[in-house]
Amino acid sequence: MTVVVxxxxxxxxxxxxxxxxxxxxxxxxxxxxxxxxxxxxxVGVFGAALLAAAVALSAPSxxxxxxxxxxxxxxxxxxxxxxxxxxxxxxxxxVKHALRDDLAEARRQLSSAQPNPPPDSPC
Amino acid sequence: xxxxxxxxxxxxxxAHLLLLGVAAWRVLRGENAxxxxxxxxxxxxxxxxxxxxxxxxxxxxxxxDVALGLAALSFIGTLALAKYLADQRMF
Numbered sequence: 001m002t003v004v005v006x007x008x009x010x011x012x013x014x015x016x017x018x019x020x021x022x023x024x025x026x027x028x029x030x031x032x033x034x035x036x037x038x039x040x041x042x043v044g045v046f047g048a049a050l051l052a053a054a055v056a057l058s059a060p061s062x063x064x065x066x067x068x069x070x071x072x073x074x075x076x077x078x079x080x081x082x083x084x085x086x087x088x089x090x091x092x093x094x095v096k097h098a099l100r101d102d103l104a105e106a107r108r109q110l111s112s113a114q115p116n117p118p119p120d121s122p123c
Numbered sequence: 124x125x126x127x128x129x130x131x132x133x134x135x136x137x138a139h140l141l142l143l144g145v146a147a148w149r150v151l152r153g154e155n156a157x158x159x160x161x162x163x164x165x166x167x168x169x170x171x172x173x174x175x176x177x178x179x180x181x182x183x184x185x186x187x188d189v190a191l192g193l194a195a196l197s198f199i200g201t202l203a204l205a206k207y208l209a210d211q212r213m214f
Contacts, residue, residue, distance in 0.1 A: 003124060006124050006125075006128055007124075009128065009179075010127070010128060010131060013131060013132065013135055013176075013179070014131065014135075016135075016172070017135040017138055017139070020138070020139060020142055020169065020172060021138065021142065023165070024142045024145050024146060024165070024169075027145075027146065027149060027161075027162070027165060028145065028149070033155065033157050033158050033161065036158065036161060037161060040161055040164070040165050043165060043168050043169070044164075044168045047168070047172060048168055048171050048172050048175065048194075051172055051175040051176065051179075052175055052190070054175075054179060055175055055178050055179060055187060058179055058182075059178075059182070059184055061184060062178075062184040062187050065184075065187045065188065065191060066187055068191065069187065069190055069191050069194060072191070072194050072195065072198070073194060076194065076198040079198070079202070080164055080198060080201050080202060080205070083201070083202050083205040083206070084157055084160060084161055084164070084201075084205050086205070086209060087157055087160075087205040087206070087208045087209035088157040090209040090210075091155075091156070091157065091208065091209065093155060093157060
């Protein structure tokens, strides 16, 4: 293992750990669910994926499995964040410090245009 | 260089274990159901980070398989629970 690869592994582990620390800090400090989703989504996509890239560099025999893990994390993280934000919106959890709510206004206009709205399609 | 790398791995492992404790505390003290489910997802991702750092420290590649299984199962579980929260039914 050359010094360049070791230095690259060091940089990847440090950046991944700092993303994890900042994500958990945002989970504690931010005001509502949507802002916390924004912070916690970074931990899966950047923190864990950069650590998996470091594993792929450190052991070339497991590089294929680690790269599959990177692809899985990068695809799954935004999907989970979107599902949780959609669940919070359907449960009616309000956005704190919001000046206006465009989605509620659009829904009101839609329901006034259609007196009998169709039931929600199962997503 | 090897010593620096080993020390950084151990420090990162300890940091991730502390963050795991903080996220588990948020599971107990969340303000609503979506908040707690988000914390559960974060706990599983941080456990994944701990497994990957264990791979880096011990050099045994069997832990990557554990990480793959954990990532896939926590993804499916969180999606199913988010749908259950939103629709009040699973299917």
